[in-house]
Amino acid sequence: MSESIQQLQQNAVTLLQQLIATPSFSKEEQQTADIIERFLESKGVRTKTHLNNIWAQNKHFDPNKPTILLNSHHDTVKPNKGYTRDPFKPDIEEGKLFGLGSNDAGGCLVSLMAVFLHYYEESNLSHNFVFAATAEEEISGHNGIEALVPRLGHIDFGIVGEPTLLQMAVAEKGLLVMDATAKGRAGHAARNEGENALYKALKDIEWIQSYQYPKVSDLLGPVKMTVTVIETENKAHNVVPAHCKFVIDCRVNELYTFEEILEIIRANVGSEIQPRSTRLRSTSIALDHPLIKAGINLGCSYYGSPTTSDKALMPFPTLKMGPGDSARSHTADEFIFVEEIHQGIEKYIQLLDQIVR
Secondary structure: OOHHHHHHHHHHHHHHHHHHOOOOEOOOOHHHHHHHHHHHHHOOOOOEEEOOEEEEEOOOOOOOOOEEEEEEEOOEOOOOOOOOOOOOOOOEEOOEEEOOOHHHHHHHHHHHHHHHHHHHOOOOOOOEEEEEEEOOHHHOOOOOHHHHHHHOOOOOEEEEOOOOOOOEEEEEOEEEEEEEEEEOEOEEOOOOOOEOHHHHHHHHHHHHHHOOOOOOEOOOEOOEEEEEEEEEOOOOOOEEOOEEEEEEEEEEOOOOOHHHHHHHHHHHOOOEEEEOOOOOOOEEOOOOOHHHHHHHHOOOOEEEEOOOOHHHHOOOOEEEOOOOOHHHOOOOOOEEEHHHHHHHHHHHHHHHHHHHO
8 A cells, every 4th residue: 555545544534523622513614614615725636615515626726627526525513411521522442533523424534535635635536536425414404515516517326425334325215304294273182172193293294104005125125113202382282282293214225206205295295285395305326326336336335325415406416435434423422443444535536436437
């Protein structure tokens, strides 16, 4: 392994420690955006900013060549109450780098940044590179990759850095969140009055729990619906609720459109159903795409991911892949192995060398 790769790996870990030590909750990413900008500019890279997003093109960018996007996010969720360590203290113990956002998706972010720097000065590549460190991924916000894509110019395909144990997530389920409202009529709980909206909601929830969509994807499996929130407006114990609201989290495979899902639900429940957004649709990249062929050549496996990422907001083929383990994301005392970052940088370069050289 060349010294230059070793230096990239060391710098990536040091940078990730700086990022972990700096809070970057969604919509509050300005400080980590500044750190990323300063780091890239210290390497001679001319950066561009939009909101809390930082991006850059390779030095010899040629508009006549196809372009590859390398993207990951620098925002994090807030630490949960189970933490026993300081979430902003980036300690390394027994090969583990601890801290909020270390695994999701700091390790991917610094690995892809290292890969971008690896190719940055080269003039004879067959493709351009664009690197983008983006905001608001954890909340599927409008001011992250969605706001940036129109500014990047034409992108042919991309890699989205998320923890996948360096295996290839070639498809992912879409996310359809729906607000449901069951309506009844208020009355006194002591008398046989009113029409209990809560009972109506429970009937609908029972259908949601038991219904099985007939079309099952080979890669993504079945559509999955889960009720995650339920509430009434009542504060008093003795009032029959006139309204009951609940939230449906629906993970949709590529065999159904969101419109089809909504039509099926509305035909089978009495509650009013209102989608919060129809932006985060299921996506996939063809198995004969050069990126996937290159990964297979390296012995990588491929699978369909049940979770949604910024990949859903990109109007071009993308592969979700990165160091770290999705099972550690959003957990207490989050960590990534330092060696996973080292391996991530190597694997990304081995993958991309097959395409750009």
